[in-house]
Amino acid sequence: MANTNNPLRTVNVTRYVTPLREGGSMPAIAEADDGFLYVLKFRGAGQGHKALISEIIGGEIARILGLKVPELVLANLDEAFGRTEPDEEIQDLLKASVGLNLALHYLSGAITYDPTVTKIEQLLASQIVxxxxxxxxxxxxxxNTNMLFWHKELWLIDHGASLYFHHSWQNWEEQAKRPFMLVKDHVLLPQAEFLTEVDESFKTILTPSLIQDVLNIIPDEWLNEDIFKSSQAQREAYALFLNTRIANSAIFVKEAQNAKEAII
Incomplete structure (x- = not known):
């Protein structure tokens, strides 16, 4: 059952500030009725609400594990909001995104993490990998590191490309036990010296109860896949995928260690 007392705050978008065109889904900096700026992720963008689901799951699991993630909020976009927008592409995006969207607190002055300039401490690198x-x-x-330095701390952003299995849901039970082959391209893999130790620690933290708490944050209206009888059934599928993956984490840890050893 979805959490009726959602721990994410809900804000109303009051001003579109500027698009962030480097993102394929064209997020934007926007102001809300609480006076803060946010990076707004639109439900009407290319990957739709699936990217927003990934943002919630990825961001909130990272937060549980003690990693730095900007505050996530649910962001209401009024039907009249985009009527005065002169850019036709942006106007179409705003019209397609009326209703509940997702936003991340804007970290003003943050600097993109550059691996050629800064090396991350090995334990933190292992945790992120x-x-x-x-x-x-x-x-x-x-x-594209999707990490920022803000107030001398490393912050993780943009988890919308995670959980790519849910774009088709084909053989998703089997995919839960597969290694993550693309770890070979991870920017922090060369520094990930403590994967075994992190695995032992993180597996004990991420209990099924905590995973369920994260999934309960997802609004029911985003859980509308035709292959499931209800939003709750889809939520349960995410829970099974994540809990199975955690229980079989030795598989993806071994793949990461092998990929690290292969780095010349």
């Missing part, structure tokens, strides 16, 4: 193997997050590469 483990997380991304769990989530099958393909989008933490040298080309």
């Amino acid at each position: 483990w997380l991304d193997c769990l989530l099958t997050n393909m989008d933490r590469t040298p080309r």
